[in-house]
Amino acid sequence: MAAVRDYREAEAGNAAAEAVELAKSHLVQPWPYAGSIGAEARTLVTSGDGIYLIDGDGRKLIDGPAGMWCINVGHRREELARVMYDQALELSYNTPWYTMNTPSAELSRRIAGHAPGDLNHVFYTTGGSSAVETALRFMQFYNNVRGRPEKKLVLSRGGAYHGSTYLSASLNGRPRDRDWMDAADDLVVKLSSPDPFRRPKGMSLEAFSDFLVDEFRETVKRIGADKIGCFVGEPIQASGGVIVPPKDYLKRIREICREHDILYVSDEVVTAFGRLGHVFASEDLFGIEPDMITFAKGVTSGYFPLGGVVISERLLRGLNRSNHPDAMFGHGLTYTSHPIGCAVAIANLDLLEGGILEHACEVGPYFQAKLKTLEELPLVGEVRGAGLMGCVECVADRESKDPLQLDKDVGKRIDQHCHELGLLVRPLINMCVMSPPLVITREQVDDLVAILREGISRTMDDLRKEGVWRG
Structure with missing residues (x-):
């Protein structure tokens, strides 16, 4: 032996x-x-x-x-491996351009049930970068259809990480990420990192939170709300060093966004599906109802590439009522709503809820x-x-x-x-x-x-x- x-x-x-x-x-x-x-x-x-x-x-x-x-x-996890095998034998792929599959419809229902507020609709991608990219492109499409082509700037923050595609990477604010890389800097405005450890010496947490909120408000005033399409923020900045923001800071930012019709995109690619003990952390832990939530990673526990964006009912109804009913959201991926990925995500959600x-x-x-x-x-x-x-x-x-x-x-x-x-x-x-x-x-x-x-x-x-x- x-x-x-x-x-x-x-x-x-x-x-x-x-x-x-x-x-x-x-x-x-x-x-x-x-x-x-x-x-x-x-x-x-x-x-x-x-x-x-x-x-x-x-x-x-x-x-x-x-x-x-x-x-x-x-x-x-044998449960997830068996689901991949069974689904591959049942239906390995279908084109999302003119067909659909059952797992994606069922997963959408399950995700909507956990999402806050009226976030009832899901667009699937292949991962976190493409999820954030989709949210940004949807914001652009939404404002074009509503006759506001100038309302496109994106507010992001130092320490942020939102992806590796061209537009999502343009939002990143970590050291060294972009030293040698190009970015769409004309579309992005960076705010300070909400890092309490790096706040000015002698400044209290409450004063630091006030500083961040005042900076946000002044930026909106300086640029003009009619030029700003959305704010994208992680509830906790993950790859930036697990930056936990001051209490109620995100709620205050959400209110400013609502006041000025700036879409709030909560990037939960890391924090969703159990990392903080909840399927979504935006409302349960931070008290906010975003207009969109991006997710990936934990949705399948890494067993299959899948991501997505949960979108507010209000935004879709606004498009339905527009004067351009024939306007097309010209965005999609070959593997959007992949049946194997969605089937694995359902089984993964069963384990989380179980x-x-x-x-x-x-x-x-x-x-x-x-x-x-x-x-x-x-x-x-x-x-x-x-x-x-x-x-x-x-x-x-x-x-x-x-x-x-x-x-x-x-x-x-x-x-x-x-x-x-x-x-x-x-x-x-x-x-x-x-x-x-x-x-x-x-x-x-x-x-x-x-x-x-x-x-x-x-x-x-x-x-x-x-x-x-x-x-």
């Missing part, structure tokens, strides 16, 4: 090595650097189960980022409390988050909040140590972002935080030895 095991391990090792070489020869990775584009191999993952992954070396890792905020119900949402609500506070203990470490400036999404931000010192300008890759250092210890982390410059599968247990949270603590401690030792940080 030992010989058989050794043979299988050797075969697996050979397959992993071959995959690495193939990637270096033929695979272009996302977000590459010019010096290594087309010749890069990244951490190879061979399998997953529950909250764990197995890498190319056979190492078992906690999937700290849940893929990319998306493996909400965990890896290797106890996983409740579990996420129970374990989320424990996750936050355990992560918060990492603020004991001198390299950690702040730990923040909500539900099952959290961020550890490292700084050179807490007084200046200097984000370690001498070592912008401190997050990668921590990730490398954690990888050796059994945890996959999502590093963002000087931050470590965590968003584990919603099925994580308290004991597994303990393991995750213990490994992260050790990874940060080892990184502190490295920085001291190199003279980069005195600590």
Whole structure:
């Protein structure tokens, strides 16, 4: 038996090595650097189960980022795999231009049942970027049909991440995202990031919220509401570092939008489908009823590419009553309303409603409390988050909040140590972002935080030895 095991391990090792070489020869990775584009191999993952992954070396890792905020119900869910198989045999695809399928209609009913207010209609896309792109194009179409072709500007914020398509990426406000990339800057107006940790020294949270709201109101006044089509905002800025805004800030922004007929688009690509314990967080946690909600990622728990936009009844009825009934919303995707994706999403929603949402609500506070203990470490400036999404931000010192300008890759250092210890982390410059599968247990949270603590401690030792940080 030992010989058989050794043979299988050797075969697996050979397959992993071959995959690495193939990637270096033929695979272009996302977000590459010019010096290594087309010749890069990244951490190879061979399998997953529950909250764990197995890498190319056979190492078992906690999937700290849940893929990319998306493996909400965990890896290797047989229920979802069987639905994909069954639906593929029943109907693998249909063109959405002149036919439809049952799963997309049923999923739309289920999603509308969870959406706030009168958001009763769903347009399906292939992911988050195309969902945001669809919301923006719908805003443009809506204002064209209503005779307001100048009302097209989009308000976004520093720290935002809304996608990688041309228009959605133009809204992004994270450092380094657009240093070498073009964008539709003439269509986008950027506001300040709602990051309480980076607010001016001595300013209270209440005063910071007032500042953000006043900035928004003054921007609308300066530009003119007749020029602004929509505001797009994540309830919590996810890839910007899990930025939790001040209390009631979003509600106040919503009121300004309603007052000036500016569409409010809540980007819930990350926060929807259980990440914060609810199918949608906009109303349940933040008290807002948007005009549109974008979603993706957790809608299928990453088992199939699917996204979409939930649209207000009021907006569609406004189009129905316009003087241009023949105006066409000339937008769609080959895989819009894909039957397999929609079938998987229905089964995924069954799992969420069947106890996983409740579990996420129970374990989320424990996750936050355990992560918060990492603020004991001198390299950690702040730990923040909500539900099952959290961020550890490292700084050179807490007084200046200097984000370690001498070592912008401190997050990668921590990730490398954690990888050796059994945890996959999502590093963002000087931050470590965590968003584990919603099925994580308290004991597994303990393991995750213990490994992260050790990874940060080892990184502190490295920085001291190199003279980069005195600590």
